[in-house]
Amino acid sequence: MLHPLLRRLPSIIHPLSTASVHRRRCAAMAGSPARYLTVATTRKASLKGVVFDMDGTLTVPVIDFPAMYRTVLGEDTYASLRSASPSGSIDILHHIETWAPAEQQRAYEIIAHFERQGLDRLQIMPGALELCRFLDSKKISFYRRGLITRNVDAAVDLFHQRFGIMFAPALSREFRPYKPDPAPLLHICSTWGVSPNEVMMIGDSLRDDVVCGRRAGAFTCLLDETGRYESPGCYTDEQKPDFKVSSLEEVLPLLEDYFNLVPASQTA
Numbered sequence: 001m002l003h004p005l006l007r008r009l010p011s012i013i014h015p016l017s018t019a020s021v022h023r024r025r026c027a028a029m030a031g032s033p034a035r036y037l038t039v040a041t042t043r044k045a046s047l048k049g050v051v052f053d054m055d056g057t058l059t060v061p062v063i064d065f066p067a068m069y070r071t072v073l074g075e076d077t078y079a080s081l082r083s084a085s086p087s088g089s090i091d092i093l094h095h096i097e098t099w100a101p102a103e104q105q106r107a108y109e110i111i112a113h114f115e116r117q118g119l120d121r122l123q124i125m126p127g128a129l130e131l132c133r134f135l136d137s138k139k140i141s142f143y144r145r146g147l148i149t150r151n152v153d154a155a156v157d158l159f160h161q162r163f164g165i166m167f168a169p170a171l172s173r174e175f176r177p178y179k180p181d182p183a184p185l186l187h188i189c190s191t192w193g194v195s196p197n198e199v200m201m202i203g204d205s206l207r208d209d210v211v212c213g214r215r216a217g218a219f220t221c222l223l224d225e226t227g228r229y230e231s232p233g234c235y236t237d238e239q240k241p242d243f244k245v246s247s248l249e250e251v252l253p254l255l256e257d258y259f260n261l262v263p264a265s266q267t268a
């Protein structure tokens with residue numbers, strides 16, 4: 001039988017991810033598989049904070065990543081790395097770290113050039129302001145709204161200034177190690193004084209955001225605007241998100257239906 005919430009929100013929940021949430025919640029409550037649906041439909045998980053990716057999640061994707069990768073890597077290396085990755089994604093920062101210093105310097109300058117071009121065209125993602133206002137209304141505002149990006153500090157500063165919504169902590173790639181390592185998310189949880197399993201990581205990258213969230217033990221929500229992750233073959237075990245949405249507007253009902261949002265004032 002289809003879960004009632006799945007009937008109500010058919011576009012939001014990924015079938016695999018729904019099971020993942022149920023399993024995790026059952027495990028937390030020491031429930032048996034027989035209690036599976038009962039637990040899922042009668043209990044909500046506590047959520048004390050939300051952490052966002054920036055590029056492609058809070059902002060509209062404006063960086064031409066394929067062009068940037070081609071320029072940094074060269075056409076042949078770019079093509080071979082793409083074909084070696086099941087999802088076609090490339091972890092360019094980790095790749096560059098294996099290079100000689102002079103080559104690294106050249107690569108970072110190219111990346112900085114593309115990122116500056118992106119900043120000139122920066123736009124807020126539809127639904128981001130509304131979602132932040134909703135979190136404000138639940139008092140999960142500045143105190144429990146974090147950001148983790150592989151972009152640079154200057155881009156985060158510009159984002160804060162341009163759109164007037166604040167995230168703290170807001171960690172850029174100057175914080176090492178960066179996503180998909182769980183360290184930045186664990187750092188944010190520690191700063192807030194909350195457990196990772198009371199936090200949700202929202203982002204548009206399976207490889208960076210979902211894996212970071214899962215490794216930290218947080219709930220994960222994948223933003224898949226274009227449907228590029230429709231195929232079950234896209235996901236490795238570590239990349240299966242708890243939720244999948246096609247827009248940030250869909251996050252708000254998801255939070256209301258599946259979670260008790262705990263105001264910052266009620267936590268340590």
Ligand SMILES: [Mg+2]
Nearest residue numbers: 053055056204
């Ligand atoms: Mg992103």
